[in-house]
Amino acid sequence: MSDQALLNPVKLGRYNLPNRVAMSPLTRNRATNPEHAPTELHTTYYTQRAGAGLIITEASQISPQGVGYPNTPGIYSDAQVAGWRHVTDAVHAAGGHIFCQLWHVGRISLPDFHAGELPVAPSAVNPETTLYAPDFSQKPTVTPRALDHSEIKGIIEDYVRAARCALEAGFDGIEVHAANGYLLNQFLIDSSNQRTDEYGGNIENRARIVFEVLDAVTAIWGADRVGIRLSPSGLFNIGAGSDNRAQFDYVIERLNDYALAYLHLMEPFAPVDEMPNMVPHVAQHYRPRYHGTLMINNGFDQARGNEVIAQGHADLVAYGRLFISNPDLPARFATGAPLAEPDQDTFYVGGEKGYIDYPAYVAA
Numbered sequence: 001m002s003d004q005a006l007l008n009p010v011k012l013g014r015y016n017l018p019n020r021v022a023m024s025p026l027t028r029n030r031a032t033n034p035e036h037a038p039t040e041l042h043t044t045y046y047t048q049r050a051g052a053g054l055i056i057t058e059a060s061q062i063s064p065q066g067v068g069y070p071n072t073p074g075i076y077s078d079a080q081v082a083g084w085r086h087v088t089d090a091v092h093a094a095g096g097h098i099f100c101q102l103w104h105v106g107r108i109s110l111p112d113f114h115a116g117e118l119p120v121a122p123s124a125v126n127p128e129t130t131l132y133a134p135d136f137s138q139k140p141t142v143t144p145r146a147l148d149h150s151e152i153k154g155i156i157e158d159y160v161r162a163a164r165c166a167l168e169a170g171f172d173g174i175e176v177h178a179a180n181g182y183l184l185n186q187f188l189i190d191s192s193n194q195r196t197d198e199y200g201g202n203i204e205n206r207a208r209i210v211f212e213v214l215d216a217v218t219a220i221w222g223a224d225r226v227g228i229r230l231s232p233s234g235l236f237n238i239g240a241g242s243d244n245r246a247q248f249d250y251v252i253e254r255l256n257d258y259a260l261a262y263l264h265l266m267e268p269f270a271p272v273d274e275m276p277n278m279v280p281h282v283a284q285h286y287r288p289r290y291h292g293t294l295m296i297n298n299g300f301d302q303a304r305g306n307e308v309i310a311q312g313h314a315d316l317v318a319y320g321r322l323f324i325s326n327p328d329l330p331a332r333f334a335t336g337a338p339l340a341e342p343d344q345d346t347f348y349v350g351g352e353k354g355y356i357d358y359p360a361y362v363a364a
């Protein structure tokens with residue numbers, strides 16, 4: 001394969017994508033209106049990035065209960081559907097493909113987002129971190145309320161409503177966010193799931209909600225327009241489990257039964273070689289175990305992205321921070337144009353600044 005494997009076309013579910021450079025989901029907190037609906041700013045931002053083989057949107061809450069950060073967009077109301085419809089129409093007109101990332105934060109939230117009520121989680125275990133309140137002040141997390149068994153069906157219904165909203169909004173597909181310590185990840189890992197009903201305990205029980213969500217949303221979309229994101233060796237927002245490796249081996253091997261559009265895996269943020277229950281090289285470990293399209297992410301540059309694909313360890317690479325500052329990232333990879341550095345100060349605030357004002361590269 002050429003040394004520009006990233007630029008080869010790839011089939012993803014029912015779509016033929018022009019390249020293997022995906023835009024990773026990126027929370028940017030620009031839905032500042034009371035409806036938490038995407039605006040013209042979002043339309044401009046995503047359209048500027050339509051050269052990505054696939055855009056995965058910022059995490060979008062499936063319900064008011066699923067929110068945990070200021071000004072993130074939702075995918076459960078008419079106003080949100082209308083806002084997203086502008087985004088998807090514009091991205092399609094520019095030749096792009098766009099999936100919506102469906103999100104429930106679980107315990108990674110504050111009572112400030114829920115009229116003083118506690119955030120919900122599999123079990124009453126405090127994640128012991130700090131989060132941004134709606135006014136962007138930093139606050140320590142609280143001990144969440146354990147979901148009652150009877151409430152879990154309601155959460156599946158919220159995924160169903162969000163999946164229907166995403167269809168109505170004209171997306172090409174959806175990505176179920178089961179990574180980075182949010183609700184579905186909280187169920188998978190025994191440091192946050194201490195339930196004694198059929199949603200807790202052994203590996204199969206802890207994975208139950210993930211497969212119930214997948215069964216529900218693939219019934220709406222077809223499996224070939226649904227992806228899922230997992231962070232098997234992730235320690236962001238979540239403590240290590242006693243059996244991460246066995247847990248994710250089980251989940252990922254079972255995903256083979258689904259024929260999903262793709263599986264999106266994250267390499268660890270920090271080395272986990274000293275932790276026997278964690279997988280240090282995620283793509284390498286899971287490539288032979290997963291038979292569908294595999295997307296890999298975390299800390300890749302162009303050279304390492306080309307390498308991981310050429311070696312056959314992944315089919316696509318998702319780029320996050322590089323897409324913030326280089327809206328035309330695949331074109332820059334193609335021409336060898338210099339890459340702009342992202343400004344961290346405007347990741348989560350700043351309106352247009354640091355959002356839609358990174359220019360495409362123009363040769364001097």
Ligand SMILES: Cc1cc2nc3c(=O)[nH]c(=O)nc-3n(C[C@H](O)[C@H](O)[C@H](O)COP(=O)(O)O)c2cc1C
Binds near residue numbers: 177179299321322
């Ligand atoms: C500003 C910012 C926002 C992010 N928001 C999300 C998100 O909404 N959903 C998600 O799954 N990951 C999110 N992530 C993680 C990224 O998708 C990606 O995994 C991470 O940036 C590592 O990839 P990179 O090295 O190419 O940037 C976010 C990361 C950053 C920097």
